[in-house]
Amino acid sequence: MIPEALVVDRGVSAGDSWLTVDPAKVHDALSALKDEGYSLLVFLTCVDHLLDSSRNWPARYELLYELRNLETREQVRVRAFVDGDPPHIDSVHDLFPPANWDERETYDMFGVVFENHPDLTRILMPDDWVGHPLRRDYPVGGEVVEFSEEHETWQTAPEKA
């Protein structure tokens, strides 16, 4: 069983049970849940709660870990709230290998830094991309369209260079 000391809050959302843990202890919590039988990390992602007034959020970024017990078919969603720019949290790739790419994607899209990750680089966006597209303050349509006229001027080196 996951030690109660690690759990900050728990509940059910639309039929899915979830529990919130202290972000500093996310590795311990997931390790305890894994020992309990939740052997599959279905996905790992982040939600940006910038200017979200629907509830009282403890922090801007909500990290989510959906775990599944393949024997009992139970699922649990682990939440951890982090703040900061960039936000930091421990990597869980050593517990669940599929987390490796999921963490890279979350880093790429939200700029969440996963400590102890073996290769925390961008995975979907180009390596030289500026910004983290899935943050709520990143505009849709703000990027220059490639091969357009604007792109042409943007790409050419300045005259005096």
Next chain:
Amino acid sequence: MTTEIGQGITVDRTGETGAFGGELLTVNFGPHHPSTHGVLRLVVDLDGEQVKRIKPVIGYLHTGIEKQMEALRWQQGVVVTDRHDYLSPPINNLAYALAVERLMGVEVPPRAQALRVIMCELTRLSSHLVWMGTSGLELGAMSMLMYCFRDRDTIMDMNEEISGFRMHTSYIRPGGVFADATPRFLDMLDRFTAKTMTKNVDEYEALLTDNPIWRRRTIGIGRLSAEDAKVLGATGPMLRGSGVAWDLRKAMPYSGYENYDFEIATSDLCDCYGRYLVRIKEMRESVKILRQALDRLPDGPINVDDRKMLPPPREELETSMEAVIHHFKLFTEGYSVPPGDVYVAVESGRGENGCYISSDGTHKPRRVKFRSASFVNLQALERMALNHFIADMIAIIGTADTVLGDCDR
């Protein structure tokens, strides 16, 4: 020398210096190589012709689908889900629709559920047909593509008949389905399941199952043990081809799959040939499900009776002021979904395709995340292809059946 790649899985990296006395040769495989089924780039370290290390580089087909969903209203998002795994649009639609419905607390009528199952199974067939055609083409069975696309075209015709579109149908929507099945559609489906498809799957088996070239190219290639498959999070035919009987349609039934009688296709071979056998069996099972769905197709409405979620019928607009208000609100503002979050997983042709939605109570989603099978299954590639010849890697990428649109979203 063995190196641990996590979770106690070790890979043999002996001969790092190369058996031919030279260094390892790094080759860029892709992104535009036809056998990568899209735009997948693999940085491969080769010792002679043996693969010693693979680093998949993805993102070439990233289209920002999750970001787009945040800018679209709930009912508009369906159109984007089609484009994500472009070989199985209705299955993605279903994951999204089920997630929205669970947040709203509505359940669609039985006829809509059965029509959803029909569309999903047709899509699974067409997805497996594309897989078999292209994999056959790559591994020396050139005519497979022609045969497979013949049946796929029939499925496309059925898509067109029921939804008006051949590929990106947007047929399954939150609250039900787009339109009722026409008599012509049911007729086509009847002919397709009763005669065409059963006969044709036999034909495909005659072409491939005992084909010596196909067997030599797939048996013993790309082994993935059951333990490794589970640890690496593989789902779908990749997992079942390793002997694990896990199918979301049975394990966590949705949309009424518990009412259909079918078997989980598995194979203990754990190699490319095993994954091929699983897909062949799944095609037969899909035809079985389609038959049952067609025979027991219930009558009744195809949408939930909720004016706050779906527009009123045309006739009502002429007589009811309230209907006009609902219509106006739906097409200007859209509906809002109660705050909360939900994850719904469905079984696509490739494995577990899920949809996670976080709602903040407004008329647009706060966050939509697609859990795609290709993205996770691709991580098992190095495990499967290590110490194989580079030509065998084609077979392994082929039978992993990644769709890069699904992978990169």
